Amino acid sequence: MGKLYESQKLALWYFTVAIVLFGAQLLFGLLAAYQYLNPDFLYGVLDFSINRMLHINAMVVWLIMGFIGGVYWFLPIETGREVVGIKLGKIAFFVLVAAVAVVVLVYLLVQTGKGDYFTLWFITEGREYIEAPRWADWGIVAVVLVFYFNVVATAFKSGKITGILGVLMIDLLALAGLYLAGMYFTPNISVDQFWWWWVVHLWVEATWEVLVGVLMAWSLMAVLGTPRKIVEAWLYLEVFLVFGTGILGLGHHYFWIGTPEYWLGIGGFFSALEPIPLVAMVVHAIYDAGSHKLKAANKPALFWIMAQAFGNFVGAGMWGFMHTLPQINLYSHGTQITPAHGHLAFFGAYVAANLTLMYIAIQGVRAPEGPALDSRAWKLAYVGFAITIFGMVGALTVAGFAQIFVERAVGGATWSAYIAGQEHPWVREPMYWRFGFGVLFLLSYVILVYDMLTIGKKAATVTEVKPA
Amino acid sequence: MNIGWLEVTVAAFVLTVISGAFLARGRNWLEPGFWKGFAIGGSLVMFILLWILTFDTLKKISMGSERVPSPTVINHKIGYEYNADRRMYVPVIGEEEPFFGKKWSEKEAYELITKGKLVIQSRNCMDCHTLLGNGAYYAPDLTKAWLDPKWETMIKPMLKVETREEAIAKWLMNTDKYPTWTRKMPNLGLSEDEAKAVVAYLKFMSAIDTNGFPDHFGKTASN
Numbered sequence A: 001m002g003k004l005y006e007s008q009k010l011a012l013w014y015f016t017v018a019i020v021l022f023g024a025q026l027l028f029g030l031l032a033a034y035q036y037l038n039p040d041f042l043y044g045v046l047d048f049s050i051n052r053m054l055h056i057n058a059m060v061v062w063l064i065m066g067f068i069g070g071v072y073w074f075l076p077i078e079t080g081r082e083v084v085g086i087k088l089g090k091i092a093f094f095v096l097v098a099a100v101a102v103v104v105l106v107y108l109l110v111q112t113g114k115g116d117y118f119t120l121w122f123i124t125e126g127r128e129y130i131e132a133p134r135w136a137d138w139g140i141v142a143v144v145l146v147f148y149f150n151v152v153a154t155a156f157k158s159g160k161i162t163g164i165l166g167v168l169m170i171d172l173l174a175l176a177g178l179y180l181a182g183m184y185f186t187p188n189i190s191v192d193q194f195w196w197w198w199v200v201h202l203w204v205e206a207t208w209e210v211l212v213g214v215l216m217a218w219s220l221m222a223v224l225g226t227p228r229k230i231v232e233a234w235l236y237l238e239v240f241l242v243f244g245t246g247i248l249g250l251g252h253h254y255f256w257i258g259t260p261e262y263w264l265g266i267g268g269f270f271s272a273l274e275p276i277p278l279v280a281m282v283v284h285a286i287y288d289a290g291s292h293k294l295k296a297a298n299k300p301a302l303f304w305i306m307a308q309a310f311g312n313f314v315g316a317g318m319w320g321f322m323h324t325l326p327q328i329n330l331y332s333h334g335t336q337i338t339p340a341h342g343h344l345a346f347f348g349a350y351v352a353a354n355l356t357l358m359y360i361a362i363q364g365v366r367a368p369e370g371p372a373l374d375s376r377a378w379k380l381a382y383v384g385f386a387i388t389i390f391g392m393v394g395a396l397t398v399a400g401f402a403q404i405f406v407e408r409a410v411g412g413a414t415w416s417a418y419i420a421g422q423e424h425p426w427v428r429e430p431m432y433w434r435f436g437f438g439v440l441f442l443l444s445y446v447i448l449v450y451d452m453l454t455i456g457k458k459a460a461t462v463t464e465v466k467p468a
Numbered sequence B: 001m002n003i004g005w006l007e008v009t010v011a012a013f014v015l016t017v018i019s020g021a022f023l024a025r026g027r028n029w030l031e032p033g034f035w036k037g038f039a040i041g042g043s044l045v046m047f048i049l050l051w052i053l054t055f056d057t058l059k060k061i062s063m064g065s066e067r068v069p070s071p072t073v074i075n076h077k078i079g080y081e082y083n084a085d086r087r088m089y090v091p092v093i094g095e096e097e098p099f100f101g102k103k104w105s106e107k108e109a110y111e112l113i114t115k116g117k118l119v120i121q122s123r124n125c126m127d128c129h130t131l132l133g134n135g136a137y138y139a140p141d142l143t144k145a146w147l148d149p150k151w152e153t154m155i156k157p158m159l160k161v162e163t164r165e166e167a168i169a170k171w172l173m174n175t176d177k178y179p180t181w182t183r184k185m186p187n188l189g190l191s192e193d194e195a196k197a198v199v200a201y202l203k204f205m206s207a208i209d210t211n212g213f214p215d216h217f218g219k220t221a222s223n
């Protein structure tokens, strides 16, 4: 085992909890997907709404924990010193884990409350993705403040604020600040949705995208040895393009929530440009990997870097573009097209980024001086994920198109039209494919976990390649 | 303030180029510092424009504005009709009608709506349904649910009640006993007050001007 900073040990804790929650996410996703096939399953016990809530909340939490882990992993490398408030950081970790456990137990056992403020504070806020009750919101804010303090204090103590650190500090501040927009009750649902999208969109299409840009920049330097100057120039370009298109791109969620008509044009225009930075990232990754002829001391990390660039472009860029113009979104809004895009984008951009970080950490722990990290299992998991995510997304996309046609275009979007759409074979059957691919997705996850537990442990099975 | 999307878009572009070029001046485009200038300039311009638009939008979507009605809209008939000027469907607020047998004062209506929203959040409605098209896709969109023909054609006869609001409220309290198809809505344990508040919310929501979403609600392609 290599010598690790305390901060990197903390990163491993974060990664461990993250990967466990990933598994929980999939289990609840499968339950929800199964309820599409058999609605009586667990009816009144663990309803679709609860499974779905756990599915997407587990996702948000584990992805963020993975990102925090990634920052704690790279921070000491970037600054050449131990993280300043490491003790506090460890306490915050346990507070976070305990809070998540309590929230999950309440979701499972209490599920819903009466229509009053008590419910919002202690059971659920009932707002997709950020259902976590208000007390937990404040807990999260406290934990994030500790994390933020550690990043800033360490950066300043080290005496050299690199470009990457500068971007990270500003981005994290925005990311944390946005969360405040989600802690707010109003009887006006248009205002509610207005701020809700600040959190959801300005997270995944702005601040998370830049955060991942930072983490991928460090990953490229670690895995391929890409020079800092190149990485930083690309990072600034990405910040420019992501914020330049993604901030007003927020308007693609303001078409139909009661907000003024000018959002149709603004949202359509800027969000249509959002794929540009994603293309740039693909170019960057291919260029860097190509100039190394796909050789690196950390095979799985390199391949997940590539998956991230492509997945981000295809899931967010292509599947996002598909329904982002108001002329199309008027009919596709809130159909199965939306989760088709949501799944591919979240997987491609953020799951892939997290797995890259984890493999880098695994190498740092098990084989920092080589030999190269490689195994058969990671490839199996990799191919498995690639096939099954496209299987699920393909199914949802087909279902979505049929739903748009039957329910929206022909049926007039009523309750009966909805039912007609859902019962149409082109919507009903893809739900079976989605479930089937979902089971295989879970299998890929099991292989992934097996690989993470074993890869690099037996030096004999791996080939010698000089670390970059 | 009358804001046009094209003006905003052009302004965003021009300001971004100017501020970026100013901050990056004198640098070679292959240097990180060049792009740093554009990153800062572009982000600031967009962020400031977003705040300006946010203030304008919040004003235009406050309760009682043209786009989002006052809660007392529950005292009126509501329709959804094609508007040729705007080339989209818009809500039409009609003459007064009693709601649960009475006319609601401004204060009462506001409290009822607030309660309705709290109930909707407390039961995680949006983790099965969409509201204004956002949420989950396991159950129908509720944006215009108040106007749905099914209340008249199926639910009212099934529950043997007089008015639409009573039908919705009673159905919401007994969803497990009155399935409409294979996916039954769970019984979320709504009290009578809570059910009424939710119905009020659905009525209020159906009167929000959503720029024509959902398109041609309640009209099939053949009629």
Ligand code: HEM
Residues within 6 Å of the ligand: A128, A204, A205, A252, A253, A271, A272, A274, A275, A312, A315, A316, A317, A319, A320, A321, A322, A323, A324, A325, A329, A332, A333, A334, A335, A338, A339, A341, A342, A343, A345, A346, A349, B133, B134, B135
């Ligand atoms: C990694 C980046 C992205 C992620 C993770 C992501 C994820 C999501 C998710 C989960 C939703 C559904 C939200 C809900 O529950 O209501 C959504 C909606 C949407 N996304 Fe993305 N997205 C990303 C990037 C993009 C991009 C770049 C575009 C446009 C080019 C885009 C266009 C849209 C549109 C138009 C909707 C609204 C769908 C509707 O009307 O129902 N997204 N996105």
Ligand code: HEM
Residues within 6 Å of the ligand: A026, A029, A030, A032, A033, A052, A055, A056, A059, A338, A339, A340, A342, A343, A346, A347, A351, A434, A435, A437, A438, A439, A441, A442, B135, B136, B137, B138
């Ligand atoms: C075993 C694999 C999975 C299954 C069976 C599954 C199933 C589901 C189901 C049934 C829903 C609810 C959709 C609805 O409301 O109709 C959902 C939503 C969602 N899932 Fe998954 N899921 C899986 C994996 C994932 C992964 C890997 C991610 C991303 C990391 C993800 C992200 C999401 C998101 C963001 C939503 C909300 C989408 C939206 O509102 O548009 N899921 N999933």
Ligand SMILES: [Fe+2]
Residues within 6 Å of the ligand: A201, A205, A249, A250, A252, A253
């Ligand atoms: Fe978005």
